[in-house]
Amino acid sequence: MATENTQPTTAHKLMGTLEGRWRTQGQTVATKDAPSIKIEGTDTYEWLPGGFFMIHRVDVRMGTDDAKTLEVIGYDVATNTYLTTFFDNLGNTGSYRATVHGDVWTFQGAADRATLTISDRGNAMRAHWERTDDGVHWQDWMQISLTRL
DSSP states (O other): OOOOOSSOOHHHHHGGGGOEEEEEEEEEOOOSSSOOOEEEEEEEEEEOTTSSEEEEEEEEEETTEEEEEEEEEEEETTTTEEEEEEEETTSOEEEEEEEEETTEEEEEOSSEEEEEEEEGGGTEEEEEEEEESSSSOEEEEEEEEEEEO
16 A cells, blocks of 8 residues: 555545444344343544544444454555555454445445545444355344444
């Protein structure tokens, strides 16, 4: 994700719509093997100095488990997409490629994807997550609502 920009572009600045601390609530979708799990906590998005990268911290409780994640989000001028890399408290790491169209952000990973819709003049977000085992068939995974604090 090399860049020759000395100043953040308009695309970089679009990440600013995420900036702030958010109350996070939602639940996973029940399956034949697992019940729905309640999700509660906070998400925080903040700029890394320079305005090229956004740091995203997730601190939620999923049922009885703590889920903590650190994610770095940046913009790749060459591919006109946002790239993210995350690390969590269970030793997982992964990445997503994201695009934005108006108030809708779409994140695509290898085995999961999300559609994040911003509403209420930037004070609310809804995320719909899906998972796949084979890269072809997608199943609903979780629904999340975020409210700006």
